[in-house]
Amino acid sequence: MKNAEIMEIDLKYNWHPCTQMKDHEFLPIIPIKKGQGVYLEDFEGNRYIDSISSWWVNLFGHSNEYINSKIKSQLEILEHVIFAGFTHEGAVILSKRLCELTGFDKVFYADNGSSAVEIAIKMSFHYWKNKNKVKPMFFSLENSYHGETIGALSVGDVGLYKDTYKEILIKNITIPIPKDKSEEETIKALQKAKNIFEKHHKDVSALIIEPLVQCAGYMKMHSPKFIKGLRELCNEFDIHLIADEIAVGFGRTGTLFACEQAGIKPDFMLLSKGLTGGYLPLSVVLTTNEIYSAFYCDYEELKAFLHSHSYTANPLGIAAANATLDIFENGEWIEEKGEWKLKVESEKCKVKSLSVLEYNKKTSEYIWENIQKFKSLPNVKEIRQTGMITAIEMIDYPWQKRMGLKVYEYGLKNGVLLRPLGNVIYFMPPYIIQKSEIDKMINTAYEGIKALDD
Numbered sequence: 001m002k003n004a005e006i007m008e009i010d011l012k013y014n015w016h017p018c019t020q021m022k023d024h025e026f027l028p029i030i031p032i033k034k035g036q037g038v039y040l041e042d043f044e045g046n047r048y049i050d051s052i053s054s055w056w057v058n059l060f061g062h063s064n065e066y067i068n069s070k071i072k073s074q075l076e077i078l079e080h081v082i083f084a085g086f087t088h089e090g091a092v093i094l095s096k097r098l099c100e101l102t103g104f105d106k107v108f109y110a111d112n113g114s115s116a117v118e119i120a121i122k123m124s125f126h127y128w129k130n131k132n133k134v135k136p137m138f139f140s141l142e143n144s145y146h147g148e149t150i151g152a153l154s155v156g157d158v159g160l161y162k163d164t165y166k167e168i169l170i171k172n173i174t175i176p177i178p179k180d181k182s183e184e185e186t187i188k189a190l191q192k193a194k195n196i197f198e199k200h201h202k203d204v205s206a207l208i209i210e211p212l213v214q215c216a217g218y219m220k221m222h223s224p225k226f227i228k229g230l231r232e233l234c235n236e237f238d239i240h241l242i243a244d245e246i247a248v249g250f251g252r253t254g255t256l257f258a259c260e261q262a263g264i265k266p267d268f269m270l271l272s273k274g275l276t277g278g279y280l281p282l283s284v285v286l287t288t289n290e291i292y293s294a295f296y297c298d299y300e301e302l303k304a305f306l307h308s309h310s311y312t313a314n315p316l317g318i319a320a321a322n323a324t325l326d327i328f329e330n331g332e333w334i335e336e337k338g339e340w341k342l343k344v345e346s347e348k349c350k351v352k353s354l355s356v357l358e359y360n361k362k363t364s365e366y367i368w369e370n371i372q373k374f375k376s377l378p379n380v381k382e383i384r385q386t387g388m389i390t391a392i393e394m395i396d397y398p399w400q401k402r403m404g405l406k407v408y409e410y411g412l413k414n415g416v417l418l419r420p421l422g423n424v425i426y427f428m429p430p431y432i433i434q435k436s437e438i439d440k441m442i443n444t445a446y447e448g449i450k451a452l453d454d
């Protein structure tokens with residue numbers, strides 16, 4: 001098939017996510033035939049650098065040889081099995097690994113990020129109910145995003161997605177965030193949070209946060225100290241803390257999990273996206289024995305958590321997740337004749353090797369050095385970075401002008417996928433991106449932003 005044919009059939013039948021479909025009267029939909037490394041390729045051989053990791057999911061490149069091989073092997077054995085009353089080897093291995101890595105005790109599986117959010121808020125509410133307390137509200141942060149299902153939207157704060165549905169959402173109280181990562185702003189925000197906790201804590205089951213970076217909330221960033229302060233408030237007022245690491249988990253912020261930087265343990269931790277290396281839909285809610293034990297009793301007491309999804313703990317998704325963890329555990333970046341290659345089995349004659357997180361640090365430093373030039377553009381307000389997440393915020397163009405979309409179009413014409421968030425252009429590439437590809441990604445964004453004022 002040719003690009004034009006796919007595009008035509010697509011627009012005849014498909015309704016795409018997060019899209020005003022009428023935009024496609026002027027904006028071509030991009031048909032992708034294959035993915036390799038950081039590249040997506042269409043049916044006529046045009047390639048695009050996937051600088052947003054296909055909505056923040058991909059970690060080790062498209063069509064990663066190691067992950068592919070593990071999914072193929074799993075496919076020969078078991079594609080799926082009901083996860084109520086039955087279990088399977090991959091799930092047992094993955095749950096043990098995740099608990100050992102994070103210090104949690106129990107894993108509840110689902111198949112996407114929003115479902116994990118629904119599960120955590122239901123579980124928290126249900127926990128209190130099992131303890132004879134009805135706490136029907138939740139705290140969440142200003143500018144937060146936790147997904148698109150009704151519960152997840154209720155604890156989110158991005159008006160563009162939420163406002164339309166306000167009449168049907170569950171009760172939520174928003175806590176202001178610090179303006180930036182500074183100590184002064186952090187303390188101010190924590191004081192405001194304390195006032196809100198004092199007033200409402202009796203009716204609130206949990207506070208849900210995106211630790212360190214609010215990705216869909218225009219890549220706003222805050223300090224680990226803010227997270228630590230919120231954990232302390234939750235302890236003081238007996239409220240659960242839910243850490244939504246769906247976007248920031250698995251090395252995106254510099255550590256394997258963002259909560260590590262604050263030195264805290266939440267009551268629930270949510271993982272998805274990078275969990276399968278960007279291959280298959282899977283999510284987990286990690287929690288403690290303390291939570292679990294409130295549901296553990298004779299059936300007749302009717303306290304069980306009866307939530308379920310058909311594809312819970314799908315073995316193919318779990319094979320991809322175990323392969324992804326293998327890469328974190330055993331993967332080494334090896335320098336050979338000036339080129340860096342990621343190998344899962346370590347080799348004897350290596351010149352120099354780095355772990356995935358060490359290599360990411362090197363990559364993020366390179367990105368940071370090279371985006372300094374954006375500061376000289378008159379239409380750039382701020383640049384910021386946390387680990388492998390880098391954002392360039394343009395000036396406050398009125399949203400109706402859709403300047404981000406213009407940069408997106410410029411990117412596509414020049415072989416780079418730069419999906420904006422309003423006036424924010426950001427880079428969240430697969431970890432295997434090489435220097436020459438970073439240069440192209442950054443230069444394209446730079447020229448695209450510069451062209452807006454030409």
Ligand SMILES: Cc1ncc(COP(=O)(O)O)c(C=O)c1O
Binds near residue numbers: 245247
């Ligand atoms: C922090 C966060 N939570 C939850 C979600 C929802 O995940 P999903 O799109 O898989 O439902 C997202 C998606 O971008 C997210 O960034």
